[in-house]
Every structure is written in C-alpha cells, then in structure tokens.
Amino acid sequence: MIDRLLEATRGKVDGADALWRREEQTAVAFESGRLKSAGISEEAGLNLRVLANGRMGVAGTTAAKPDPKELVARAGASAELGESVDLAFPNPSPQSLSPNPTFFDRTANASLDDLVRMGRLLVERLSRPDCQINVSVQREVAETAVGNTAGARGEYRGTGIGVTADLTRIAGDDVLMIYDQYVGADLPTDADLEALVRSIDTRLEAALKIVTPPDGALPVVFTPAGLAAVILPLEQALSGKTVLQGSSPLAGKVGQKLFDERLSIEDDPLTPGRPLSRPVDDECVPSRRNALVERGTVGHFVYDLETAARAKTQSTGNGRRGIFGKPHIGYTNILFRMADGSARHDVGAQHAAPLPSRELGGGLIASIADGLIVDDLIGVGQGNIISGAFSHPVGLAYRVQRGEVTGRVKDAAVAGNAYDLLKKIGGFGRDGRWLGARWSPSLLLEGVSVARR
C-alpha cells in the first residue's frame, strides 16, 4: 500500500512520506464485578505527507479501499496553503533496524476466554463488601508500515495488552476510588495480576481511616502515579516544539545542571516488551535512546522531522502520526534512571512491573516527621503547565506522621513548582514500576506546600 501510494506521488510533488497502520482490538469489560460486554474493533488507515514547492501538505483516510490519486490530490491542496519548510526525508538506514521486541505471539493469540479469565481473576481477588469493582482487559495487535520517496522503509508488528482495575467504595458522602493498571506487550503473568491486586489492597487498607491533613511546607512522597503533576512540565519543556516557539523555560539551558544530580530521565523507544517501543518512528527515522536529563543536567530536546528542520538540528526519532493530521513530536517510553548514592541502578529494562511491596511510599517515609504520600491529584494537566507551577487538590493521599502512614487525607491541596522541587530530591523509592509508558519510582520532594481547608 505504501509503495503504491508513494508511486502515485511521483511527478506530482517533490517528495512524500506515508504511514499505514492497521489495529485490531479485543476487549472485555466487567462492570460492578460481572462480565458485561465483549467487543472487537478494527481500524485501518493511511496518512500521506507531501512536499510541493517547498511547502508541506497532509491528507488521511480510513476508506476501506483508498484511492491513491484522490489522497495525493488532497495532500497537494493542503500543501498549496502550507508554509515553507526545508525538510529532507531520511535516506534508507545503512544498518538494519533493531529487531523489534514488542510482538508477542502469546498476546496476539490469546483467546476471548483467556482475556475473560484474567478479568475474572482480578474481580474475584478484589471483591470486598461495599466496594464496586470494574475491570477491563484490552488486547491490541497492530501492524505499521512507513516509507518515503528517499527510499526508506520500515515495517513492524506490535502487541499490547492493558488490564485496568478500579475499585470504588462509597460510605455516606465519602467516595474512595483506587485505580491501577498493567500495560505491556506481553501477557501479564498471574504474579503480575497478584501484584496489581496487592497494590490496590495496600492503598485501600491505608485509606479506610480518614485523618486531618497537615498544613505548611512539608516533605511529600509522590508515588509513580502521583508524579504526573511534577513530570508533565518537564515533558512539555523538553519538547523541541516548545523550545522552538520560545515558550520552554528550559530553552538555551542544555548542559546546565538544573536538577538533583542523581536524576536522569530518558526516552527509550527500544525498551523491550513495551507497547510504545518501535524500531523506527512514524517518519522513517531509526529509533534511538535519548537522554532528556542526565545526572541533573538538561540533555536533549526531542524533535520530529519538521521541528528539527526548523531548529536546524536532527530528528531524535520522536515523530508520531495518526491517520489524520500531520506528524508531531511524541515521547515513547520515559524512564527514570537514578544513581542513588554511589550505586547506579539500571532499572528500566524489565518486561513488567516488579512486585509493588505491601508498604506505601517505596521506603521513603521512615524519616518523615509530618508529611504526605500523594498517589493521585485532581486536575493534573490543567492550567499553565509549562511554567512548572502546579496547585491541585488531592484525589488520593495519605498522611505520614513519625515515619508511619496514619490514614487518608481529604480536603487538602498541594502546590509547588516542579523545576524547583526537582533541584533537591529527598530520596528515590524502591518501588520503581511501569505506569502506562513511564517507568519511575516514588520520589520524596521537600518543601511542598500543603493546604487544608
């Protein structure tokens, strides 16, 4: 399909690249503990980008039998309006692409019954009086092909499975929601599912008692789930696009040490066993690992072809595209690698999450006289994210007093600035794990402003 489409662009435009993707999903859903629905979805589509007279145009279609001529004409019309860009499509890679470690036969071949069995196991293990359990299991098999008129081609298959469980407990007007997930390219083992159960269980037990929140500038442990508010500003600021636009506070700071020297963060599309791993990006750029933050120092910004061309640099292989619209910058797998004290733990390469322990806070709370463990904040992603400032009420948080979890707090808000807080990290937890496409441990951050009402 890619070849036929690129062939149809010949003589009509100066250059082109294209992506074809076909995805098949199978999903089962348990509502309030019972299997309620089973579904499949199938989607195939084609995205074409052309360069004509130095201008870029894009067109996409999900038509069952796409007409290459029509698509090329539509992309050409789009290019007539486009701004100039000096973009060169990558040549074929001299080395063969890394073998893609993201297709697992077991996942692709799992039957509906297999998916139901996993869901049922979770439902049974999570059932509690007065708690509602929703579980979903979703399996995806995807084929991707990319190509360009410079002759580069890439083709790969991937599998993905997502298992989610959420537990809701309502007592009077108190609503408690606890959520967790397993996401991987390979099927979860029973031990993975048990770990998910234990993770929810641990948080539920500690949440049953409600205590008054503390107040003031305090030490706060952000769990891997709670970290989102702290990471989001960094992700935005490290995108070549915000740098190019002058809105990134990290622009011009490559090589400067702005964070705790034990902190390293990288984007790694070659991590084995992750659904977002890939040998080549959506613009035919071979995948490679990029250090975003290296021992506290600002490393690389990430670029796709267009932003790289405008910034006069190279694409980092972070091009992502859907069926509609033009390619944009996207992260793949974000991994925290920390050098804690003298030892450097290379922790990112596991297929699955290590078993979360029965303790909350990843072993970071022993030294806390009074503070919080934050597992979920409400409203993350709102507001002026890139500035680093955040202020959110807690969704799920626990009070720590004299090194012990004393109960759940409600009606409290935490605020701070992500860039300031990451200058000095009080500790890295032992509880590193995957959460979606991010691998991180809990982080202890000092001087987080906590307000209660």
Add this chain to the structure above:
Amino acid sequence: MAFRGRRLETATVSEDQGGFVRVLNNGCGWGIASFTSLDEIPAMVTRANELSRAVRLDEPIRLAAVRGGPQTADAILDLDGDVRGVALADKKKLLDRYNGAMLAVSDKIVDTQSSYRDEVSEVWYVNSEGTSLYQLRPEVVVSGTAIGRRDGTIEKGLESIGLRKGWNSVQNFEDQFRVVAQRAVDLLDAPRVRGAAYPVILDNELAGVFIHEAFGHLSEADFVYENPQAREMMTLGRRFGKPVLNVGDNGAAKGLRGTLPYDDEGTPTQDTPLIKEGILVGRLHSRETAAKLAEQPTGNARAISFRHPPIVRMTNTYIAPGKKGVGFNDLISDIKLGVYACGAFGGQTMLENFSFTAGWGYMIRDGKVAELVKDVVLAGNLFQTLDRIDTIAGDFTWNQMGGGCGKGGQFPLPVTEGAPHVRIEEALIGGDV
C-alpha cells in the same frame, strides 16, 4: 487548520468513515464490533452476535422502551453556510485574521495557537425494533490561545467558540480574540491569588463548567445504576442545595453544540430537570440504565464516533437563572473580601471532589471588583459547595465553547454549559499559601 505563532501548521481535509454494531441476546451481554471497512458489515454483525453469546449473564440486561415507540425520521440540522462549500484558502484567511488579532496586541505575546475545525457528519442509525434515523450534524470550532511572556513568567489567554452550525456563524470574532491576548499580557503583572477560603463569585462560563463537571457527572445514571451506595448518595429527593438552585440538562435546546434531535440509541432528546429548588429530582439515562432503575430514558446515550459504544453523557447542562433583575452587583455588594473567578482553563472531578482552574480572577474588596489575580484554582467538595450557593443572578448565558467532555476514553464530546453569575458563600481557592 492550525496556526502556531505566525506559521500555518496544518491545513487538511480528512474523510473518516466506519460502522458500529451492538448485539444483545437474551440472557447474554453486549457484543460489540467497530470497524472502518464498511464493506464488511454483514461479517461484523456476525462477530458482534458471537461476542454477545459468549457473555453469559445471570441477571439479564433490559432496555427501557423509547417514548413513542420506534422512530423514523430524517433530522437535518441547520448548516448555516455549508462548510463543505467554502474553500480551504478562505478558512485560512479567517483563522489568520483571528490569530493575527492576538499577535498584534503586544510584543509580549510570544506565541499563539489557533485552530479552526469544521465537520459535517452523516449518521445513520437503525435498530432491530424498527427505528431508522438519518441525521446530518454540522459542527464548527474556532479556538485561540495567546501566550504572553516576560522573562520567566508565562501566562495565557484562551478563546474558544464551538457551534453546531456552519461558516456564517464564526465570522466577526476579532474583538474576542484581542481581549484574551490582552488578558494574557495583563496577567504577567498580576499577583497570584493568596490561597484561602473566600466568598467566591463564578462568572457564567466557570459556573457552567462547574455544574457540568462537579454535579453533572454524578447525575449520569451509569454512575449509580449498579452501585447501591452510590444510589443512596444520589437518592432522588435528597437536598443538594438551597431553594435558589435549579439545574437541568436539555439536549433538545435550539441550536446549541450539545443539541441533537435523537441520541445515539435513537431516543428523542429532552429537557431533564436534575435539581429543582435545591432538591435532586432526576438523572440522565441510557435505555439500559433507565430500565435498571425503572425510570424513563432521557436521550443521553451518546458516542463520540463509530469507534465507541453509546454511554450516558450530558448534552446542554445548565444552572437556571435566578430572579429577574438580580445582577452581578447584587452578588458582590456585601462582600468585604472575596474572589471573582472567571473563565475556565479546565476542570476535573473525582466524584465528590473537584478542581477547576479559572482563566483569571479579580479580588473583590469592600463590595467592588478590585485587582486582577492569577492562578485561581477552585477546589472543594461537591456537596458542601453546592449547598453554599446562596445567590444566583438573572443574567443567564449559554457558553458555546470548543473542546468537549471526556468520559470512558471518549473525548471530545460536543456539549454546552449555561449559567448565570453564581455566588458561593465560601470556597477554597488554591494558590500561594
């Protein structure tokens, strides 16, 4: 079509097509298939049927009958200038004008993001009970974000207009875009609001977002229908606020973005009262949730596209206006120190807890609007906050914004919110503490 700064980022025309089949057998669960290959409809019906039969249920799923029985109709909404007849170059000119208006406000506007999006959907719905509907649904959204920067300080202003109409309806909005860019500049000099509990006035836009996010989602019956504790929390007849508070959801309102003649199960839409004089009186239903709770379907089963099943969603959700003649000044005249929170950057709820980021705010001092403040985040507990709404102005407006509502992986669903100015006796404002 999208601009970033002075650069046109994209101008594309896309065509998306596909189908969705849902099968329900006696004693079985839902079998679902969604697909882009429209030539495989018969095979997909077979697959969905097999999937339904694979899900065995002890307690069968029932569907409430649709008022008036099976429906047959062609529902063509007013296209108000069919966007399909307008050249891409003209759409670029329009957006260039709005984007340029923001950039021209000040050299402190370092970046903008502007987008224009239009859509015409043709939707065919049929079911085995005999309902057969054809709907033509237009939509047009123009949005702009102006980013102001001075040294390390970055602020933004946001304008968004979303209408279930066409080309004619999105002309002549330059002034609105200028205003938000000027606000981004003004916010650079504004202090952060000091975090504390204050009397708070919500402007029409934020009050609308608040009622949608904080209350609306709890009134969606799929939250309660299989959860006895949740049902108890949301018992009809429970007091939710003072007698001034009236709330509803109206999918049949004329000409709004959340308006549809029929929902995605073929049920006619309607005006559904949710809170009447402070008392909970109704909730939003699909046919399944209505049957389970022995209530009537309300026409609130919606899907964002053929890729998703219909689930219980809002349409046009509103706080009804208070007494005629009650104006903004009546709300603030007796406030010594308070916050006037305006516009919405976003909002999220976790059931009874919510958080809203206002676009900007003003302090209220001695009964008067005083200085501009930023980082106004309103957080709190739904029940306490609703109960503390003590005055509602008569100045109702619908806020027809772009974006939309997200639930169950389905985003953005076109919805509208409407409200007058609303006063909360006391609410927690986050910020510097």
